[in-house]
Ligand code: GDP
């Protein structure tokens with residue numbers, strides 16, 4: 001990010017919040033920036049920053065006739081995804097980070113961070129970004145302040161969260177607690193040194209102090225590592241807040257469905273990164289009479305309401321979506337939002353007329369592109385034009401199907417929770433849990449093939465409890481216990497029904513057995529009709545699956561063999577799966593809740609019967 005100092009920004013704002021003033025002074029004394037800018041969040045400021053980034057070569061301004069007020073960024077090829085191996089939960093006790101997290105003693109980690117951040121902003125502007133996750137008028141608004149030396153991060157944060165002066169005023173007025181979130185790309189500039197388009201550091205540290213509720217991110221400019229309101233705050237730190245305060249911070253989309261009888265239902269769905277949340281969140285149903293509205297595509301904060309009903313809000317203001325596979329035929333609602341403009345694309349390809357393109361955007365493949373690494377690309381090139389984890393960053397209020405309830409601080413009542421992953425085998429298209437605890441069991445044993453959203457091997461099956469494996473900010477067994485204990489306080493009649501789904505099972509030819517995307521509305525219809533007590537199901541050892549003819553397949557051109565492949569419960573596959581679950585649960589040690597061990601035992605017995 002060409003963060004040579006933004007000249008217009010040297011004027012110093014102040015704050016009446018003593019804690020914030022002290023922290024900003026302390027960080028400046030450590031990181032030694034050339035100037036400090038308090039981010040006001042205005043349109044003028046956004047224009048100033050993006051102009052600056054264009055001059056520095058970090059951003060390419062897109063053709064305004066195709067993508068108004070939009071930009072493309074191209075990262076260092078080694079800084080394209082979240083770095084789970086470099087992500088730490090530094091709780092006081094190692095036990096409290098659990099086996100799913102990297103841990104280091106907080107004092108030892110602070111020494112490392114002090115050394116890394118010392119002088120790390122030399123030659124750059126230090127930006128102070130006050131932000132709030134969720135509505136500013138919530139009863140207990142969740143504030144953060146990100147300090148960063150990346151103007152790209154400031155511009156992206158403006159899309160993903162509410163930032164700026166109004167937030168700062170509220171923090172000051174209420175003398176609020178805020179999560180301090182310090183970010184540096186880790187690339188100080190010597191006097192006169194020319195910047196590179198995407199400064200970053202080979203060495204990356206994404207560090208959370210759950211007791212202090214503090215975040216430190218060093219060395220990366222990539223969204224999931226650098227936009228600290230998102231994964232670091234709204235999932236890792238928020239999951240700890242949620243444990244302490246009695247709510248849930250989850251990696252879930254929120255979708256409203258309206259039936260032909262005009263009844264509204266809300267569905268929350270947890271799928272691992274790059275496994276279909278944004279697509280399902282922006283669903284365009286194919287079945288007649290059904291309508292969908294979206295509330296969120298990645299993060300869901302849930303708490304029980306006055307009547308013991310589970311209510312959900314989306315704390316984010318934007319979509320940070322996987323670009324490849326997002327297209328006019330698969331996800332027209334996303335495309336319509338994107339082409340309205342005001343977006344930042346990262347690691348997509350450029351078209352010759354100044355637009356962007358990625359695999360799957362259009363059926364027709366352009367004859368020539370500039371790929372994400374700046375090289376000439378033609379359909380014969382033989383490698384993807386856009387990076388598999390390339391992203392669009394777009395304001396959520398540009399989505400036409402956005403539910404007006406998105407703006408409600410009380411949120412919406414959740415009727416169904418879906419857990420899903422990317423599995424070639426074993427997991428049927430849809431299975432309803434026998435009851436709530438069984439549903440938590442399904443979530444706790446969720447598994448999925450790894451994707452390009454995180455660095456490392458792609459396509460390896462791993463357990464990913466509630467799609468939160470990289471995001472649980474504390475011990476994973478305690479996390480499951482929190483789900484179990486918390487729900488005991490809710491209205492048992494109104495607990496959401498829980499389902500396990502898999503859009504990614506393969507047929508005998510290796511293709512997807514289920515067409516997916518908009519056709520997933522058929523599965524949602526069955527789910528809603530189960531809640532209404534209308535749809536037929538068959539009980540199997542793993543739960544309830546659609547009875548013959550219960551899934552609405554009218555007008556769908558899929559072979560009976562494919563449907564059978566998508567739906568089957570295969571005892572041989574499950575034998576292997578049970579062994580995998582055994583191994584997984586063994587890793588929890590003492591912290592596995594007894595309720596979960598009992599569920600596994602029950603499942604084994606049902607298979608043995
Ligand atoms: P997210 O990261 O969980 O939000 O996932 P996305 O919705 O962005 O999707 C990630 C990738 O999975 C994209 O390449 C999509 O095209 C693909 N995808 C999403 N939904 C489906 C589906 O129903 N079927 C198949 N086969 N692919 C899907």
Ligand code: PGA
Nearest residue numbers: 082224272273274298453
């Ligand atoms: P995703 O969000 O879940 O849409 O991929 C970003 C991430 O999880 O890294």
Ligand code: MN
Nearest residue numbers: 251272273298
């Ligand atoms: Mn995500």
Ligand code: MN
Nearest residue numbers: 277278321322
């Ligand atoms: Mn997404």
